[in-house]
Amino acid sequence: MAAGKYSFSAIILSGDYMASLATAEVCDVNAGHLSNGDLRVLPPVFKIYGQCRAFSGPITTLKVFEDNVLVRELLETRGEGRVLVIDGGGSMRCALVGGNLGQLAQNMGWAGIVVNGCIRDVDEINGCDIGVRALASHPQKSNKKGQGEKHVPIYIGGMMIREGEWLYADSDGILVSKTELSI
Secondary structure (H helix, E strand, O other): OOOOOOEHHHHHHHOOOHHHOOHHHHHHHOHHHHHHOOEEEOOOOOEEEOOOOOEEEEEEEEEOOOEOHHHHHHHOOOOOOOEEEEEOOOOOOOEEEOHHHHHHHHHOOOOEEEEEEEEOOHHHHHOOOOEEEEEEEOOOEOEOOOOOEEOOOEEEOOEEEOOOOEEEEEOOEEEEEOOOOEO
16 A cells, blocks of 8 residues: 555554544545445434444345344354454334344454444443444344345345445444455
8 A cells, every 4th residue: 555545444453543434534535435335424314333333344234024033143253353244124013133142253353343233232242342233122033934135236225235335334334346446
């Protein structure tokens, strides 16, 4: 990288630069990418959970509805710094991720999980060293039928998100980029 340029993930992880780089700064520096759609901002409807307030990584997608069997299947694979983005259809009737899955995600090396739906076991998830975003918490567990689709384009908040795109999250919001960003 050129002098004075840092990758978002390197800055997030280093701590030294945490205060100087945020999704807001990424938006300011990448106005052209925002206008052409290469960089998108998810609607500000997600609550922050987990110990990692800021996280980033390549996206793995999942589309399910009130069924978390495939969530577990994906989280049982090596995360390698990826972010699992779950289109749960915005359901507020049950949780798709709980404390056991949060711990599994941490142990398997996932950077984070974004759920267009609910989570549960909030205190347990807040103890995990990962980033989690969800619409809300709900005490009821999901169905266990194994229905859904892995690695497909998903829609959250009217925005299409594709497998392999990059997600950047911090306390200000969530960005999705077609490619890995550098500042």
